[in-house]
Structure formats: structure tokens, C-alpha cells
Amino acid sequence: MTEKFVPTPEAAEQGLYVAYAALSTMAVVPIYFGSFASLKKWKNPKDKKSKKKKSDDSDDSSDEEEASESMSLEDAYMFPVFGSMTLFGLYLVFRYVDKTYVNYLLTAYFGLLGVMATTQVGVHCVAPIVKLVGVDVDRWHLTLTKKKKELYAAKFTILHLIMMVASILLSGYYVATKNWIASNIFGICFALNAIQLLSLDSFKTGMILLSGLFIYDIFWVFGTEVMVSVAKNFDAPVKVIFPRLFFGLPATEAYQFAMLGLGDIVIPGVFVALCLRFDQHLAGTKNPSLGRSTRFGKPYFTACLIAYALGLGTTMYVMHTFKAAQPALLYLSPACILSVLITGLARGEIKEVFAYTSEEGIEAAKAKAKEEEEKKKEASSTKVPALVKDESAEAEKTSSNSDSEQEAGEKRKVRKRKGGKSQKKK
Structure with missing residues (x-):
């Protein structure tokens, strides 16, 4: 019988530092690139020219802007409520249902989502390289209509097909092996797509969302066992993981993982992306011809991204010191909110911060x-x-009443005449 491998305290400590560095990188990189992917071409709101697209404008025709989902103030208030209901529901499912079958269903679902997410990210990564090389890629348009009504429309290139095949193979490999590297690829792609497509309409909405999830995270981590239990049983790429001891572990030993939930990446990430769009707004008001250029000052984006990294480092430090799971948003939410408030006060733009509404929010x-x-x-x-019906009924009623009155009046006249005749005869 072989003895269980026990690493030295120094090796275990170094292994944790490597894991923390890897998790931090897998968190910051999607936020950085997802924020820039969420930027759209700057349009001067004072420009009253026609919005018709020119056929010879290659820049607008070649670069597609994907529709994003805007989160409003009402959504921010309800997000922690729906999140709590979903989390507690998963906790009950894992507690009373065989988690093997639950994870089979989740694996199939996230495997399908992973194909779409990795395809999208793969195209965004490969397309600039193909464009730089000078290869011209044909674009196809697929439209499904029924009785002149458009049901579905899609635009794709050969790159989409190639990346989809690669994504299907990767998804099949993940489903068959549950490899942690493939899981991280899916998780990073989910985070990138979410930060790109989900947008906050204002800083007020973002601050309320972060504040609500601040309370949500504290309650479900410190107040109950729900969050930790679901995180351990939920075998799906909704987190990024890294071995606690990557170097020096024998091949026969199984990895023990440190993890970070995608919610701790995506929710602060959409707030960081909002900061970048606000920087673009400030630059665009001064330079209406900014267009798609990203060469503008980014004080709010830089401050918020640094604050996120510091908040994440604080989370890992406290977790490492107390050897217990920590709600990351306990540190990330205040860090992101305070970074914007301090930057706004320092630059004298706090009114502009709270008055800002994104283009998606306005639409x-x-x-x-x-x-x-x-x-x-x-x-x-x-x-x-x-x-109309009531009025006609009233009209009929009044007309019938008038008719009856006329009839009654005529009857009275007849009676009077008869009475007069009878008196004469007498």
C-alpha cells in the first residue's frame, strides 16, 4: 500500500501562491479584453445627419456591432433576489437529488453553451490576425422568413465554421474527461461574452447592483453553508480553477483545486466596462470625431481595474490567512465603487458620473x-x-323615454277630448 503524498509546508505555500497568481490572471484578463470588446463606435449625439448606412463605408459594413443587453435600475434591485432563489434552489436539488444525474444535465447544458461561447471568442481572436495578414474572407447572410416576416437572420464567415468545429471537439473532450484546463477555457469564454454583451445603463445602477450582491455574498457565505456547498457540488464551467500544488505533485495524486466563481469576475467586470465607456463618453464630447479609436484617456477604467485587482488580492490574502472561504464581493464591491467615487471627486466630475447614462440605457x-x-x-x-356602446345605449334609452312620454301625452289629450264631449252631451 502506497503512502499518501504530503507536500512540505514550503512547497504547499509556494503552490498556493502560484494558484492565486493564476486565478488573478484568469480574472483580470477577461475583464480587460471584455471591456474593450464592449466598446462601440463613438457617435456624436449632437450630429443630426442622416443615420443611413453608406454602401461604400467599408468600416461600418465590415465591423459588426453586437446587440447588448442593458441592465436597468429595476434589474439591479431584483438581481440579488433572483440570484438567491436560484442558489437556494440548486442547494435543495443537490441535497435531495442524486448529484450525479444533476451534473449530467448541467454538463450537457453548459457543453452546448460552451460551443457558442468559444466559437464567438475564437472568431474575435482569429479575425484580427486574418485581417492583418490580408486574407479576404467572404461573408454569408442567412435569413429565415415566413410570409415576408423575418424570423431569424445571421451573418457568418468561414472562420465561424472553423471555430465551431474546434469548439465542438473541445466540448466533447470536456464532457468526456472533465479536464480542468478545458473547463477554464469555457469559463473564461463565458466571462468574456458576458462582459461584452451585458451592460449597465448608469453608475447608479452599477453601484446598487454591487451593493446588493455585497449583502448577498456575505449572507450566503457567512450566514449559511449554501454557497460553499453548491460551489463544491456544481460540476460545470461556472468557475475558474487551478491546482493548489501544480509543480512537484506525483502523477498518481489527484489535484486539489483553488477556485474563483465567474460571478466574482463578470459582475465587477461589467462595472469596469461601464467605466471604460464613460471614459469614451468624456473623450467623445471633446472630440466628436473619435470614432472607433481607443486612444483616449482612461482614468476611471484604470482606477477601477486596479481597485479590482487590489480587492481580489485582499480576498486571497484573507482566505489564505484564515484558511476559510471568503465572499469575494465583500472586498470587490467596495473597491470598485470607491475607485469611481474617489476618481470623480479628485477630477471634479462627480456630477458627470451620476448624470451619465449609457447609449444602451437610453435606447x-x-x-x-x-x-x-x-x-x-x-x-x-x-x-x-x-x-360607444354605452353612449348608444343611453341614446336609445333617452329616445325610448321621450317616445313613451309622447305617447303618454297623446293619451292624456285623447282623454281630455273624450271628457269634454261627454260633458256637452249631458
Whole structure:
């Protein structure tokens, strides 16, 4: 019987430092690149020229801007509530259902999502290289219609097909082996896509979201065993992991992993991306012809990204010192919020910070107002026939009453005449 390998305290300590450095890198890199991927071409709001796309404008036609989902103030308030319901639901499922079958279902689901996420990230990574080399890639348009109504539309190139095949192979490898490197690739791609596609409409929304999740994380980690239990049983690429002892571990020994949840990357990440878009807004108001250039001052983005790295380092330091799991947002939320407030106060732009609303937020507000207006119109249109009906009924009623009154009056006249005749006869 072979003895269990026990590393020396020095080797275990060094192994943890390597794991912390790897986790920090896998957290900061997606936030940095995802923030820049979320930037769109700067459009001067004062420019009243027509918004028609020119056919000879190769820049606009070749570079697609993906639609992003804007998070409003109401969403920020409800996010911790729905998050708590989902987390507790998973806890009950893992407690009362065989986790093997649950993880089979989750593996299939996240394997499918992983194909789409890695395909998208792969295309974004390979396309600039292909463009730099000078290779011209044809673009296909797929449109599904039914009775002149567009049901689905997609644009893709040969790069999408190649990366999709590679993603399917990677997903199959992950499902078959549950390899931790493949899991990290999926996790990083999920984080990149989420930071790129999910946007906050204002700093007020971002601060309320981070504050709500600050309380959420503290309650579920310190107040209950729910968060830690779900994290240990949830066998899906919703976290980045790294071995606690990577170098010097015998091949026969299984890895013990340190982990960081994707929520601790994505939620602060969308706030950091908001800071970068605010920097672009400040630069664009001064330079209306900014366009797609990223060569502008980034004081808020830099401050928030550094604050995130320091907050993450503090989390790992406390976790290493007390040898216990820590809610990362306990340190990350205040770090990100304070970085923006301090930068705004130092630059004298605190009013601009709280007055800022992203372009996505403005469009979402307009769409919501338009939808409410249409609902009001529909409601009023449904009420009009009833009013007309009531008015016609009243008209009929009044006409019938007048008719009955006329009939009664005629009867009285006839009676009077008859009475007069009878008196004459007498």
C-alpha cells in the first residue's frame, strides 16, 4: 500500500501562491479584453445627419456591432433576489437529488453553451490576425422568413465554421474527461461574452447592483453553508480553477483545486466596462470625431481595474490567512465603487458620473417608453367600443323615454277630448 503524498509546508505555500497568481490572471484578463470588446463606435449625439448606412463605408459594413443587453435600475434591485432563489434552489436539488444525474444535465447544458461561447471568442481572436495578414474572407447572410416576416437572420464567415468545429471537439473532450484546463477555457469564454454583451445603463445602477450582491455574498457565505456547498457540488464551467500544488505533485495524486466563481469576475467586470465607456463618453464630447479609436484617456477604467485587482488580492490574502472561504464581493464591491467615487471627486466630475447614462440605457428607456405607449393605445382602443356602446345605449334609452312620454301625452289629450264631449252631451 502506497503512502499518501504530503507536500512540505514550503512547497504547499509556494503552490498556493502560484494558484492565486493564476486565478488573478484568469480574472483580470477577461475583464480587460471584455471591456474593450464592449466598446462601440463613438457617435456624436449632437450630429443630426442622416443615420443611413453608406454602401461604400467599408468600416461600418465590415465591423459588426453586437446587440447588448442593458441592465436597468429595476434589474439591479431584483438581481440579488433572483440570484438567491436560484442558489437556494440548486442547494435543495443537490441535497435531495442524486448529484450525479444533476451534473449530467448541467454538463450537457453548459457543453452546448460552451460551443457558442468559444466559437464567438475564437472568431474575435482569429479575425484580427486574418485581417492583418490580408486574407479576404467572404461573408454569408442567412435569413429565415415566413410570409415576408423575418424570423431569424445571421451573418457568418468561414472562420465561424472553423471555430465551431474546434469548439465542438473541445466540448466533447470536456464532457468526456472533465479536464480542468478545458473547463477554464469555457469559463473564461463565458466571462468574456458576458462582459461584452451585458451592460449597465448608469453608475447608479452599477453601484446598487454591487451593493446588493455585497449583502448577498456575505449572507450566503457567512450566514449559511449554501454557497460553499453548491460551489463544491456544481460540476460545470461556472468557475475558474487551478491546482493548489501544480509543480512537484506525483502523477498518481489527484489535484486539489483553488477556485474563483465567474460571478466574482463578470459582475465587477461589467462595472469596469461601464467605466471604460464613460471614459469614451468624456473623450467623445471633446472630440466628436473619435470614432472607433481607443486612444483616449482612461482614468476611471484604470482606477477601477486596479481597485479590482487590489480587492481580489485582499480576498486571497484573507482566505489564505484564515484558511476559510471568503465572499469575494465583500472586498470587490467596495473597491470598485470607491475607485469611481474617489476618481470623480479628485477630477471634479462627480456630477458627470451620476448624470451619465449609457447609449444602451437610453435606447432601452426609449424602447420601454414606446412599448408602454403602445399598451396605452391598445387599452384605449379596447375601451372606445364600450364607451360607444354605452353612449348608444343611453341614446336609445333617452329616445325610448321621450317616445313613451309622447305617447303618454297623446293619451292624456285623447282623454281630455273624450271628457269634454261627454260633458256637452249631458
